[in-house]
Amino acid sequence: MTLTTTPRIHASLLILGASVFLLSAYNANFWRTFVSATGGLGLSHLPLHLGSFVLLVLLFNACLNLINFRFVVKPLLVLLFMATSATYYFMNEYGTAIDKSMIQNVLETDVHEAFELLNWKLLLTITLLGIVPSMLVWRTQILFCAGKRGLILQGANIGGSLLVAALLLLLFFKSLAPALREHRELRFLLAPTNYIQAINGYLKQQRARALVVAPLGMDATRHASAGANSQRSVTLIVVGETARAANFSLNGYARVTNPQLAQQPDLLNFTDVQSCGTATAVSVPCVFSALGREHYADDKARAQQGLLDVLAHAGFGVLWRDNNSGCKGACDRVEYEDLSQADPGNTWCVDDECYDERLLDGLPELISKARKDLVIVLHQKGSHGPAYWKRAPAAFQRFGPVCRTNQLESCSRESIVAAYDNSILYTDHFLNQAIELLKAAGEKERVSTAMLYFSDHGESLGEHNMYLHGAPYVISPVEQRAVPFMLWLSEDFRSRYHIDQRCLAARTGQSFSHDNVFHTVLGMHRIGTAVYNPGLDIVGPCTHEA
Numbered sequence: 001m002t003l004t005t006t007p008r009i010h011a012s013l014l015i016l017g018a019s020v021f022l023l024s025a026y027n028a029n030f031w032r033t034f035v036s037a038t039g040g041l042g043l044s045h046l047p048l049h050l051g052s053f054v055l056l057v058l059l060f061n062a063c064l065n066l067i068n069f070r071f072v073v074k075p076l077l078v079l080l081f082m083a084t085s086a087t088y089y090f091m092n093e094y095g096t097a098i099d100k101s102m103i104q105n106v107l108e109t110d111v112h113e114a115f116e117l118l119n120w121k122l123l124l125t126i127t128l129l130g131i132v133p134s135m136l137v138w139r140t141q142i143l144f145c146a147g148k149r150g151l152i153l154q155g156a157n158i159g160g161s162l163l164v165a166a167l168l169l170l171l172f173f174k175s176l177a178p179a180l181r182e183h184r185e186l187r188f189l190l191a192p193t194n195y196i197q198a199i200n201g202y203l204k205q206q207r208a209r210a211l212v213v214a215p216l217g218m219d220a221t222r223h224a225s226a227g228a229n230s231q232r233s234v235t236l237i238v239v240g241e242t243a244r245a246a247n248f249s250l251n252g253y254a255r256v257t258n259p260q261l262a263q264q265p266d267l268l269n270f271t272d273v274q275s276c277g278t279a280t281a282v283s284v285p286c287v288f289s290a291l292g293r294e295h296y297a298d299d300k301a302r303a304q305q306g307l308l309d310v311l312a313h314a315g316f317g318v319l320w321r322d323n324n325s326g327c328k329g330a331c332d333r334v335e336y337e338d339l340s341q342a343d344p345g346n347t348w349c350v351d352d353e354c355y356d357e358r359l360l361d362g363l364p365e366l367i368s369k370a371r372k373d374l375v376i377v378l379h380q381k382g383s384h385g386p387a388y389w390k391r392a393p394a395a396f397q398r399f400g401p402v403c404r405t406n407q408l409e410s411c412s413r414e415s416i417v418a419a420y421d422n423s424i425l426y427t428d429h430f431l432n433q434a435i436e437l438l439k440a441a442g443e444k445e446r447v448s449t450a451m452l453y454f455s456d457h458g459e460s461l462g463e464h465n466m467y468l469h470g471a472p473y474v475i476s477p478v479e480q481r482a483v484p485f486m487l488w489l490s491e492d493f494r495s496r497y498h499i500d501q502r503c504l505a506a507r508t509g510q511s512f513s514h515d516n517v518f519h520t521v522l523g524m525h526r527i528g529t530a531v532y533n534p535g536l537d538i539v540g541p542c543t544h545e546a
């Protein structure tokens, strides 16, 4: 007589076990890279490595509990094991990280090519890491807590996991944040989230291809008095990177980080301005869209023209110069110059990067040649971290001692802040150079000039043990949201567009945000269109009729 017993397990234990299994069995590549990115194996790094393992187990546990229901959890776990085992094989065999172009390759491979990839090693991997665990799960009887009590337990399980994960994240933040930022490949190595994200990205890309960009502000025209003057106008919009308001001496910071701008008599420094997001990829497209923070979404912004299009409709020449990672869709239909690639022949480039002053190269000639009113966007590298010390030339390494590594945990907070402050000191110089360039062009070419500067988001520098940026907006610390914002208008510009400087100076202490940029740029150039909202125009109330 044979006695077969069906193995039984409680649903929550099954999910915890599956989380541990996913992270241990399929992620050799990920852990190898992670360990070397965080300083290698060693007793001193053991808490960090163990803590990170537990952190990921808890996150997986929270996610998988969302599908932990009778009739759902078994087939989904089987699917997960099968797909992850195949992914594991390809990652190990070909050393590939999984991203959306990889998914595109897979999905666009024909049947013949697919058969060529089949071999015994693949079958063995799928059997051991896919079929075996799947059979085990399939044969097991899963015990669920019934009804309301079951749901409450599951909710508590998810909430508890996320809470402990958040605590672990805070505890190891100083080590984890730079490692994840410097080793972006890690997210393409972690299975199964890598291929799930990649499939999602691929689908998004397919949808974006079909996208028709809706026109905006086709009715844009310039006010008669603005167009009548024969003098052209040139406006620089400087988009800063990772500059936080708190570290500008113009905003009361104790270190003198703005020695040059403090000497510009007509510069208006706005002291209370909030960013749209806490990361470049959100703030940059948001600030150039007409959506405003509350209504902003990545796909909405891409489906609609933005500020630069409206300026073009109004007859302006528009150029985007970039020393960062691109304009994230904000400049899609205007002229674009990528100045971020190192050029050994260029004075501003050292090793593999270029200082922001490169953005000013050739601008006087460009201004002189233009026949239209111009708006030129300069996208800085600014204070991009964690390698702050790389952002400023030797002449601006004034504060110290300076942290000279990406591994922030090996630096004191003071040395991290000192490196950051030097990058602000260099931005001070860069902005001052831009204003001086405009002044010179104003005299030589008889053009009316203006500059608007704001940063895309701020930065955490150790407050609440947080570093860098990118925290979810609703819970983000103010350091990541409070950005510098400055406006400089030449006398010619003010008289051409009838702007009252004193009135503007009286507004510099009021609360503004990135939402004001779109309408302020339209307002300061006296561009009329139905999409213009005078309520959000900072300059508007300070203009008067000729």
Ligand SMILES: [Zn+2]
Pocket: 241, 242, 279, 280, 281, 456, 457
């Ligand atoms: Zn940024």
